[in-house]
Amino acid sequence: MNITKTLIFFCLLGVLNTAFSQQRDIPKKVDALLKKMTLAEKIGQLNQYNGDWEATGPVTPDVGNKLDAIKRGEVGSVLNIVGVKHTRVFQEAAMQSRLKIPLLFGQDVIHGYSVTFPIPLAEAASWDVQAIEKSARIAATEAAAGGVHWTFAPMVDIARDPRWGRVMEGAGEDPYLGSLIATARVKGFQGKGLGSLDAVMACAKHFAAYGAATGGRDYNSVDMSLRTLWEIYLPPFKAALDAGAATFMNSFNDLNGIPASGNRYLQRDILKGKWGFKGFVVSDWGSIGEMINHGYVKDNYEAAEAAINAGSDMDMESRSYIKNLAKLVADKKVSVAVIDEAVRRILTKKYEMGLFDDAYRFSDAEREKQAINTREHVEAARDIARKSIVLLKNEHQLLPLSRDLNSIAVIGPLAKLKKEMKGFWALNIGDEKEIVSLYEGMQNQGGKTKLLYAKGCEITDTSRAGFNEAYKTAMQADVVVMAMGERFDMTGEAKSRSDIHLPGVQEELIKAIMSTGKPVVVLLMAGRPMVFNWTADHVPAILYTWWLGNQAGNAITDVLYGSYNPGAKLPITFPRTEGQIPIYYNHFNTGRPARNDNDVNYTSAYIDLPNSPKYAFGHGLSYTNFTYSNLRFSKKSMLKNGSITVSFDLQNTGKYPGEEVAQFYLRDLVSQPVRPVKELKGFQKLMLQPGETKTITFTIDKEKLAFYNDKLERITQPGEFRLMIGSASDDIRLQDNFVLAD
Ligand code: BGC
Secondary structure, three states: OOHHHHHHHHHHHHHHHHHHHHHHHHHHHHHHHHHHOOHHHHHHHOEEEEOOOOOOOOOOOOOOOHHHHHHOOOOOEEEOOOOHHHHHHHHHHHOOOOOOOOOEEEEOOOOEOOOEOOOHHHHHHOOOHHHHHHHHHHHHHHHHHOOOOEEOOOEOOOOOOOOOHHHHHOOOOOHHHHHHHHHHHHHHHHOOOEOEOOOOEOEEEEEOOHHHOHHHOOOOOEOOOHHHHHHHHOHHHHHHHHOOOOEEEEOOOEEOOEEHHHOHHHHHHHHHHHOOOOOEEEOOOOOOOOHHHHOOOOOHHHHHHHHHHHOOOEEEOOOHHHHHHHHHHHOOOOOHHHHHHHHHHHHHHHHHOOOOOOOOOOOOHHHHHHHOOOHHHHHHHHHHHHHHOEEEEEHHHOOOOOOOOOEEEEEOOOOOOOHHHHOOOOOOOOOHHHOOOHHHHHHHHOOOOEEEEEOOOOOOOOOOOOHHHHHHHHHOOOEEEEEEEOOHHHOOOOOOOOOOEOOOOHHHHHHHHHOOOOOEEEEEEOOOOOEOHHHHHHOOEEEEOOOOOOOHHHHHHHHHOOOOOOOOOOOOOEOOOHHHOOOOOOOOOOOOOOOOOOOOOOOOOEOOEOOOOOEOOOOOEOOOOEEEEEEEEOOOEEOOOOEEEEEEEEEEOOOOOEEEEEEEEEEEOOOOOOOOOOEEEEEEEEEEOOOOEEEEEEEEEHHHHOEEOOOOOEEOOOEEEEEEEEEEOOEEEEEEEEEEOO
């Protein structure tokens, strides 16, 4: 080793050692600090208030001057305070408290901070975990530069009900895809680890089963078997935890009669017990106090007792802890040890974030200016937005559009809107100039093609007054592009809908425009799967563009003209109508399965509606075609601890370079308890040039065949399995059986 190398080696060692010893010392530092704290100061750490502007929940009567409460050591964290300037004011107050314990600033950085990315459900449609991780990384970089320490994301709730407004915030219906995306998002938010200046703490939410609200009505009760909980709803949480999620948030719902905030089984037995979670749990907004409405406790005193003993460490906005914990300790209903444990968890995170070294380390105005809205972030937002667009239908290859068209009529209520492109949970709207509407995107790339425009109708209004003008405008154009869908506040928290049809008179406008005989492309912009049967059956080309964020217009235009070939796949089933809900691809077969959509003779079917969805989980087309062939197994029988390798060839047989998401599903043919007709167990997204063939290999091992039995043990059962490989859950191209030997 020469001298320079030796020096570098020792410097590196020094750096690593310091980092390591700081981490190693944290438990000691926390203990030392705990010893200095009064009970009141400890309880203060468990209390979280909303800031003084944006409210993301019902506002409770003010507690008086929050800055004074912070100075008295009564607050451990504040949410919805953003920006270096603003957070500094609050941190300065904390630095005037007796022990100078820094505050944690939390915010719902759900899909971007300043540069807004597609809504999470849209990003999930990309099936591109690297891109999703990058989007979270950028969001974290911007948020951390803006003074935020902690994002209340990712939401990893599985959702099988598109009436539920919060489907937009998760990764859809599948536990396997959902788990990979949960991992990607946690890694993206936390970057190189807590303490890095561009990392924010992640928060896996909402623990647990919030997405299964009865009837899709937000905040509603959840009643489900524990086996479904473990099989379907918990895996993404476990994945988030394994990826290092610093915090968890519990949820509003009751699970089988026990509200999540007071649920010992969820928080103590599973999360902190079996899974060994070392971070802390924050309640959802007011959810501890809401246990009174649930009828689970009589008052806030009992609510605080139930929540802290069940393992909820921090009280967001219900004020139950700050008002009652001291008395509960005096009354011996809550032990100091339980309080200490919660405080220890919170202080540990504050140390790991480096806030005790420098409470203002995320309050650098210069960094804030440099890090936000960079060109690189904007480019990344455009890239993931393109990757999120699903080509639902493309008859006669209407898309991509030629650049030689004389004119395009852009019609529809969403064509020129900007803020709507961001979607729900975009808290820092910023400057509207940063948002690209569809119309602007088309103007940017239109070349010589003349753009005509007519709004046609409003989003929800029932007036048809604009139809005539829209018809005339369409008549003058070579092609019509229609921008239809939901308003940004029609899907999101507390935005459940019983009717998820394309709102207002929009589908009538589509019919009117189709009657011109012009080629029509419909873009559907929404936060959830909508119902639009007439459009699906009659319009030749449909793109589901969700809400794509700041770069929506540019990204959609890239796809319209084919400078980007769409490759996204639906992460959630699209029903034919609300009566099919809940509908999901990984259902059981039942004792009387229908053989096809017309088979209603004493089968499990509706007499007025086919069983199949309008668009299945995993569906999504490309401008090119892919052929699957040559399925081969390394062997057809595997031992319990062995594995089988499966390969097949994927060829691009069309004209355009394109990406395909090849999906692998398994079915356990005979099992006790029974298993779903299909379960996603792997996928690969890959790019192929026209004519190119690639071989894809997939390994089946014990873990892929394992499931929870009725005792909630994870087991495998010998027997026959079917492997299905395809382009969508309803488009299986290759399949064969194999055996797990005894
Ligand atoms: C939501 C959470 C969110 C919190 C803070 C609640 O209403 O359910 O997901 O993190 O508000 O904004």
